[in-house]
Amino acid sequence: MSEWWTYSLADFLMFSPRTYWRLFELYNRDIWPAQLPALAAGAALPLLARRRGAAAQRFLALLLAAAWAWPAWGFLFARYDTINWAGRYFALGFAVEALLIAVLGAAAGRLRIGPFDGAAGRTGLALFLAALLFYPLLAGISGRVWAGAEIFGLAPDPTAIGTLGLLLAARGHSARVLSVIPLVWCLVTGAALWTMNAWQTLLPLAAVLLIVVLPAARHCYKKNITM
Amino acid sequence: MSVVSRRAALRTLAAGGVAAAWPMAALAAPLARPIPSTGEMIPAIGLGSWITFNVGDDPPARAACAEVMRAFFAGGGRMIDSSPMYGSSQSVIGEGLARIGRAGDVFATDKVWVSGAGRGPAQIERSRELWGVDRFDLMQVHNLLSWEGHLATLFEMKAAGRLRHVGITTSEGRRHDEIERVMRSHPIDFVQITYNVLDREVERRILPLAQERGIAVIVNRPFREGALLREIGARALPAFAAEIGAASWAQFVLKFILAHPAVTCAIPATTRVDHVRENLAAAAGPLPSAALRRRMADHVQAL
Structure with missing residues (x-):
């Protein structure tokens, strides 16, 4: 792109806020009652993380992979792509994340989420619960129709934020690898929401901040202790 | 309708504060301008589709866009402009034209926007199918992307009778040097640029060059995507707006643009029927003189 410095964030927003929010309304109407099992599966994730044994962790990873696969196809490719030609590429990103979670977590068993202790663990759980329980309320709280609720496992934003919460409570290299796509999405959607003057832009941006700052702070703390 | 009776109608509207119900009766035939290369007359107010017609698969929203197009044609409009970059806008236009039975009346204006000249023809054909027209009246190279190759394709299509006019576009003052070079070196029919009461860079070189070379000028983003009107x-x-029959800021801004002798048409985008009528009405009355245009620009600049 030539003269890229002359472009602002608003130049990349190719739809109106009304059209964007209406997508969720129509989406929810079309997939009802999928919201109920999606919420139930979301609620099961932290419970599975508390169970001992590799099988629970593998099942958790499988559910989480499904939570990324559905919005990839059902929302980003089938619906968002109708108003944003980049939708298909975002869908591909979500599909890759689903695959990575399935391979690293469910197949290889290299993803260990929890326990939810310590600052990172507790913050991660809080972030996940905010994505699962609070995010669906944002449509109504913001004065839009309740039918436009964004739900974890069905809509991309709460899925990415909730996943970052879970990964904040996870250890190891796999968690860092799996954080990349949710982080990028939170930045992308944060920028779009910012341009639309939607205050909920604070949530994906806060998730980015937490996932970057907390592990770094933990690292510094440990380094100071051992010095 | 005479200027006097039009003013009376505008006064009535202003007094009632009923811009939302801009009546068709207040509209005379909008000003038409010739396309310099062919002499064909084209109404000076067109219809843009960036953001406003990108409503996805939402049936009520698509139907609302069709109503905007219906009002546009009923008020004497003809040129509708779109691009493959505008999401679902092309399919919304095509569906709307079919719904209101105006595919034969539209001055179909689109763009080719793809890297690599080899991919241009397929994209243009896909756009044509979405519009549901036999051929485009104007095809432009969007933001000069791969312009050398695409222009060759467009001139070939024009020579073969599969396209009526060829153009190039830019927006918000970008790549004016290159735009100028293309205007000097290629026999294009149209150039599309951003111009309004605050963004006046094109007055220095592009607009005079268009006049000199006989190139029609389409003005995009007349309201800075609505931001200008939200701001002012x-x-x-000002009281002097009445001298040119401008009953709203939208008309004030459009009249400023249309009064430039190099401008062929402006393409404001809207989702509202009353706004499309209001925009068309801006081209149906008197336009400001050069002196008044300076005053208009100074006034807005000072706000």
């Missing part, structure tokens, strides 16, 4: 909309119109 709450202020009272």
Whole structure:
């Protein structure tokens, strides 16, 4: 792109806020009652993380992979792509994340989420619960129709934020690898929401901040202790 | 309708504060301007589709866009402009034209926007199918992307009778040097640029060059995607706006643009029927003189 410095964030927003929010309304109407099992599966994730044994962790990873696969196809490719030609590429990103979670977590068993202790663990759980329980309320709280609720496992934003919460409570290299796509999405959607003057832009941006700052702070703390 | 009776109608509207119900009766045939390369007359107010017609698969929203197009044609409009970059806008236009039975009346204006000249023809054909027209009246190279190759394709299509006019576009003052070079070196029919009461860079070189070379000028983003009207909309119109029959800031801004002798048409985008009528009405009355245009620009600049 030539003269890229002359472009602002608003130049990349190719739809109106009304059209964007209406997508969720129509989406929810079309997939009802999928919201109920999606919420139930979301609620099961932290419970599975508390169970001992590799099988629970593998099942958790499988559910989480499904939570990324559905919005990839059902929302980003089938619906968002109708108003944003980049939708298909975002869908591909979500599909890759689903695959990575399935391979690293469910197949290889290299993803260990929890326990939810310590600052990172507790913050991660809080972030996940905010994505699962609070995010669906944002449509109504913001004065839009309740039918436009964004739900974890069905809509991309709460899925990415909730996943970052879970990964904040996870250890190891796999968690860092799996954080990349949710982080990028939170930045992308944060920028779009910012341009639309939607205050909920604070949530994906806060998730980015937490996932970057907390592990770094933990690292510094440990380094100071051992010095 | 005479200027006097039109003013009376505008006064009535202003007094009632009923811009939302801009009546068709207040509209005379909008000003038409010739396309310099062919002499064909084209109404000076067209219809843009960036953001406003990108409503996805939402049936009520698509139907609302069709109603905007219906009002546009009923008020004498013809040129509708779109691009493959505009999401679902092309399919919304095509569906709307079919719904209101105006595919034969539209001055179909689109763009080719793809890297690599080899991919241009397929994209243009896909756009044509979405519009549901036999051929485009104007095809432009969007933001000069791969312009050398695409222009060759467009001139070939024009020579073969599969396209009526060829153009190039830019927006918000970008790549004016290159635009100028293309205008000097290629026999294009149209150039599309951003111009309004605040963004006046094109007055220095592009607009005079268009006049000199006989190139029609389409003005995009006349309201800075609505930001200009949001910024100044709450202020009272200056008294001298009445001299040119501008009953709203939208008309004030459009009249400023259309009064430039190089401008062929402006393409404001809207989702509202009353706004499309209001925009068309801006081209149906008197336009400001050069002196008044300077005053208009100074006034807005000072706000």
